[in-house]
Amino acid sequence: MSTACEHLVVDQGVSAKTPEGCEGCIAMGDGWVHLRLCLSCGHIGCCDSSKNKHATAHFHSTEHPAIKSFQPGEEWGWCYVDEVMTDRVS
Numbered sequence: 001m002s003t004a005c006e007h008l009v010v011d012q013g014v015s016a017k018t019p020e021g022c023e024g025c026i027a028m029g030d031g032w033v034h035l036r037l038c039l040s041c042g043h044i045g046c047c048d049s050s051k052n053k054h055a056t057a058h059f060h061s062t063e064h065p066a067i068k069s070f071q072p073g074e075e076w077g078w079c080y081v082d083e084v085m086t087d088r089v090s
């Protein structure tokens with residue numbers, strides 16, 4: 001199966017809008033498990049292990065295709081459109 005994905009190779013050098021945590025959870029006063037950074041706009045959302053799943057919700061509301069982990073020491077990325085994971089986003 002082809003894993004070609006043009007979304008993950010493009011890193012526009014976005015900076016996190018809310019480096020302190022998930023934007024949606026902070027607004028709700030809620031908590032999260034892990035954080036994901038949107039490669040299109042710098043939105044910080046929580047992962048699918050978090051109850052609010054804001055990173056996935058952000059994809060559905062904006063169609064921004066790709067995220068990378070916002071966890072310290074984690075460099076992997078994920079494309080929602082192609083459902084492709086990469087070890088490193090560069």
Ligand SMILES: [Zn+2]
Binds near residue numbers: 005007065066084
């Ligand atoms: Zn893709």
Ligand SMILES: [Zn+2]
Binds near residue numbers: 023024050055
């Ligand atoms: Zn959240």
Ligand SMILES: [Zn+2]
Binds near residue numbers: 039062
């Ligand atoms: Zn975004």
